[in-house]
Amino acid sequence: MNPTAQALLHFLQTWWVELVCAVVIVAIVPLIAGYVVLVERKLMADMQARLGPMRVGPHGLLQPIADAVKLLIKEDLVPRDADGLIFWFAPVITMVAALTAMGALYFGPAFRVAQDINIGILFVIGISSLGFLGIILGGWASNSHYSIIGAIRSTAQLVSYEAAGGIAIVSALLLAGTLRIPDIVAAQFDSHVWFIFLAPVGFFIFMVASIAETNRAPFDLPEAESELVAGYMTEYSGFRWSLYFLGEYANMIVVASVATTLFLGGWLRPFPNIHWLRWLDLLPALFLGFVGVYCIYRAGKQPVKIQTGFMWAVALACFGLAAVFIAPWIIAPLRFALPGLNGAFWFLFKVSAYIYVFMWLRFTLPRYRFDQLMHLGWYILIPLAIINVFSVGLALLLESEFGLNRWFTMIVTTAFTLAISLFLVRMHDKRTAAASSAAAVPSDSYAG
Amino acid sequence: MLDSIIFYFFAGVAVLSAALMVTRRNAIHSAVFLITTLLATAGIFLQLRAEFLFITQIILYVGGIMVLFIFVIMLVRLDAPIHQLRFRMQRLVAILVAAALGMEVTVILLLAHKLPGGGLLIQGSAPADRLPANSEELAKSLFSNYLLPFEIASILLLVAMVGAVVMAKNRRRTDEP
Numbered sequence: 001m002n003p004t005a006q007a008l009l010h011f012l013q014t015w016w017v018e019l020v021c022a023v024v025i026v027a028i029v030p031l032i033a034g035y036v037v038l039v040e041r042k043l044m045a046d047m048q049a050r051l052g053p054m055r056v057g058p059h060g061l062l063q064p065i066a067d068a069v070k071l072l073i074k075e076d077l078v079p080r081d082a083d084g085l086i087f088w089f090a091p092v093i094t095m096v097a098a099l100t101a102m103g104a105l106y107f108g109p110a111f112r113v114a115q116d117i118n119i120g121i122l123f124v125i126g127i128s129s130l131g132f133l134g135i136i137l138g139g140w141a142s143n144s145h146y147s148i149i150g151a152i153r154s155t156a157q158l159v160s161y162e163a164a165g166g167i168a169i170v171s172a173l174l175l176a177g178t179l180r181i182p183d184i185v186a187a188q189f190d191s192h193v194w195f196i197f198l199a200p201v202g203f204f205i206f207m208v209a210s211i212a213e214t215n216r217a218p219f220d221l222p223e224a225e226s227e228l229v230a231g232y233m234t235e236y237s238g239f240r241w242s243l244y245f246l247g248e249y250a251n252m253i254v255v256a257s258v259a260t261t262l263f264l265g266g267w268l269r270p271f272p273n274i275h276w277l278r279w280l281d282l283l284p285a286l287f288l289g290f291v292g293v294y295c296i297y298r299a300g301k302q303p304v305k306i307q308t309g310f311m312w313a314v315a316l317a318c319f320g321l322a323a324v325f326i327a328p329w330i331i332a333p334l335r336f337a338l339p340g341l342n343g344a345f346w347f348l349f350k351v352s353a354y355i356y357v358f359m360w361l362r363f364t365l366p367r368y369r370f371d372q373l374m375h376l377g378w379y380i381l382i383p384l385a386i387i388n389v390f391s392v393g394l395a396l397l398l399e400s401e402f403g404l405n406r407w408f409t410m411i412v413t414t415a416f417t418l419a420i421s422l423f424l425v426r427m428h429d430k431r432t433a434a435a436s437s438a439a440a441v442p443s444d445s446y447a448g
Numbered sequence: 449m450l451d452s453i454i455f456y457f458f459a460g461v462a463v464l465s466a467a468l469m470v471t472r473r474n475a476i477h478s479a480v481f482l483i484t485t486l487l488a489t490a491g492i493f494l495q496l497r498a499e500f501l502f503i504t505q506i507i508l509y510v511g512g513i514m515v516l517f518i519f520v521i522m523l524v525r526l527d528a529p530i531h532q533l534r535f536r537m538q539r540l541v542a543i544l545v546a547a548a549l550g551m552e553v554t555v556i557l558l559l560a561h562k563l564p565g566g567g568l569l570i571q572g573s574a575p576a577d578r579l580p581a582n583s584e585e586l587a588k589s590l591f592s593n594y595l596l597p598f599e600i601a602s603i604l605l606l607v608a609m610v611g612a613v614v615m616a617k618n619r620r621r622t623d624e625p
Contacts, residue, residue, distance in 0.1 A: 007450045086480065118581045119499045126507040133483065133510070136518050140476055148522060155519045159512070179583060 021113045025102050033249035034064030040359050047363045058307035061314070074238035079143060082235065086141035091240045094134030094247035101128035101254045106181045108267045108347045110340030120181040121169065121258065128254045129213075131247055132158045138244070139232035150231025153221045153370065157212055160377035161219075165209030167385035171202030171392040172262040185266035191406065192273050194265035198410045201388045201417050203263040205381055207357075210255040212377070214248065217362040221370055256354040257347075264350045267343030281338070284345035285325040292318035379428055384421045391417045454495050462488035475521045483514050500583035 038053065038060065045052025053060030078087060104123045106112040117123055132154060139151020172195045173179065176187040188194055196203045212219040221231075233244050260266060271277050292315040299311035325345065328338040368376070391413035398409045462485050469481035486509045494502040590598050 004449050004453075083474075083476070086476070117499075119503050119583055122500075122503045122507070126503045126511060129507065129511040132515060133518075136515065136522070137476070137480065140518070140522055152519065152522060155515055159515060159519075162511070 018113050021111065022103060025113060026099060029099065029102065029250050029253070030068070030246050031064070032253070033246050034068060036249050036252070036355065037067070037245075038064050040362075043356075043359050044363050047360075058302060058310045061310070068242070071238060071242040076238040076240065077235070079235050081143045083141040083143065086137050087235075088240075090134045090138030090141055091236065091243035091247070092134070093137065094131045095243045095250070097127055097129075097131035097134065098247045098250035098254055101125075102250065102257075104181075105254065105257050106185075106261070106266070106347075107257070108340060108344030109182070110337075111344050117180070119179050121173070121179050121184065121262065124254060124258055125166070125169070128251055129158070129162060131251055134244070134247065135215075135232050138236065142232070142235035144235050146230070146234040147232050150234070154215060154232060157215070157219065157221065157373065157377075160374060161209040161212035161381070164377055164381035164385050165206055165213060167382065167389055168202045168205035168209060169258075169262060170389045171199040171385075172206075174389070174392050174396060175199060176262075181261055181266070184261055185268060188265045189268055189272055194263065194268075196263040196265075198406070199263070199388070199392055199414075201384065201414060202392070203259070205385045205388065206259060206263065208376075208381060210259060211358060211361065212373070214252050214255055214358075216252070216358055218365040218367050219373060220362075220367065221373060252355060252358065253351065256351040256358075259354055260347060260350040264354070267347040269342065269346050281342050282326075282329070284342055285322045288318045288322035288325065292316070292322065380421075380425065383424060384417070387420050388417050451495065455492065458488045458491040458495065461485075462492070476518065479514060479518050479521060482517075483510055486510050486514065498582055500586050 041063075042052045042060070053063040056062045056066045078084065101124045103113040104117050104120055104127070106120075135154050136151045139147040139154070142148070172184070175191070175195050175198055176184040178184060178187065191198070215221075233241055236244060265272070269277075269280050269283075271280070295311050295315035295318060299308045299315065302308040302311060325341055328335050328341065392410075394416075395406075395409035395413040398404050399406050465481040465484040465488065469478045469485060472478045472481060486505060490502045490505040490510075493499075493505060
């Protein structure tokens with residue numbers, strides 16, 4: 001056997017778990033994205049006192065699959081004056097960037113593709129930011145005014161909010177002292193508290209920036225329907241459009257995972273250090289069992305017989321999953337799988353909660369105007385993020401030099417951050433008020 | 449073996465897309481090939497286990513600077529001015545510079561063993577995969593041995609940034625009646 005084949009075989013032997021995980025991610029993310037869309041439509045319907053999709057499957061549960069089939073068999077239009085190669089390639093960049101970023105994430109202590117990346121969090125953020133190249137190039141290659149305005153808006157938005165988000169991450173990284181994802185989670189375990197409570201300002205800034213980076217309402221200016229048709233995606237149809245769509249939702253999962261890892265304790269359960277709360281580890285199974293019971297309760301109320309059967313099937317699936325979660329408690333040899341399973345549950349639970357907040361904000365807040373968006377990014381979030389990093393560093397210094405309590409220093413410095421930023425905002429408001437009273441400035445929607 | 453396959457892949461992509469970047473007529477196409485060159489170079493950094501350099505290259509160059517390049521190219525119509533502004537002797541100067549660089553590289557490669565310190569190969573260097581974590585080492589050396597150059601560079605960048613802001617602001621003020 002020649003050395004190349006040997007190296008390849010060795011590679012396969014040592015990496016087969018990672019390969020399987022990678023294939024699972026690539027195969028499952030489109031499905032998850034489809035169901036995230038369904039959840040979003042259902043939530044929107046609920047908040048607007050409607051029913052949402054109800055026709056395909058019971059309560060519209062098969063709607064994503066019908067949508068996927070529709071998108072696949074739609075005609076693939078390419079505008080005559082489009083730049084062929086770039087038009088063809090741009091959606092692929094967005095999708096590949098989001099999936100590659102997922103490769104470095106840990107969806108629980110055992111469910112990950114790449115192991116032991118020393119720069120884990122930076123890798124995820126850097127690679128997922130490449131997705132914007134797809135948006136910009138796609139908008140340019142479409143050769144359409146709506147597309148290019150959408151693309152330019154998205155570029156400006158990316159550059160402004162990536163700065164704020166990147167600086168906000170530093171506050172959590174200072175607390176963790178490392179870039180490796182498992183070590184960040186371990187640091188939150190060791191400090192007995194999630195970093196959201198130690199650096200609330202950092203979490204807030206990261207959350208706002210991540211909404212802006214994923215182009216979602218209230219910052220969805222690159223694809224504002226009422227102004228730009230569909231922004232950079234205007235000329236795209238069929239499968240290419242769905243690639244953009246998948247990339248966007250995959251990106252949402254990525255930023256939610258980054259926020260969960262950095263600020264929400266990763267795969268740790270609530271109060272991970274308190275022993276008498278160990279019964280919380282049973283919560284995943286109880287939760288799934290409750291969902292199953294509820295499905296059975298609803299099954300009798302379905303109008304059509306086939307829908308009743310479907311509800312029973314969903315209930316059985318929930319019970320099956322609950323059995324998987326409960327099995328390690330009963331069968332001793334399977335005990336080793338318990339942290340992995342529970343970790344994955346808590347991680348996905350937190351990611352879902354984060355995405356739920358995204359959707360909630362989308363249906364609650366009206367869209368920003370572009371100059372307001374730029375103003376918020378440059379005049380408020382970036383200075384706030386810099387002050388926050390400074391004060392978190394100060395708190396850590398006080399803790400290590402004078403042995404003060406970490407909680408005490410954190411509360412003091414958070415108050416300090418908020419006080420300084422309020423002062424700066426007041427100063428800025430006064431100055432702009434003075435300037436606008438001196439001379440009425442014509443509105444420039446691309447200012448900043 | 450696997451290492452050299454990876455190296456030649458990235459190096460080939462880098463050289464090929466660098467050549468394509470220079471020869472494309474469309475500015476956006478050039479920018480795209482510049483991005484592939486930068487990504488391939490980042491891949492070589494990663495292969496050398498310089499993971500911090502790899503991700504810095506991607507975040508700064510591809511995610512930041514190239515995005516701004518494309519932004520400017522899209523905002524400014526380059527088709528008309530590119531013909532007016534073209535420097536006439538450009539081709540001659542380009543050939544001269546390229547020839548000089550090529551000569552330099554060839555001479556260094558041919559005479560490497562005569563260089564002081566045993567040429568291009570560093571004696572007794574540790575294999576890349578046994579080195580300590582790159583980002584920590586970089587941070588340590590930046591904040592201990594090279595603290596003064598680091599601070600000077602950061603002040604220089606700050607001055608440049610403030611200068612750019614001041615220039616942009618002044619221009620607007622004089623524009624207004």
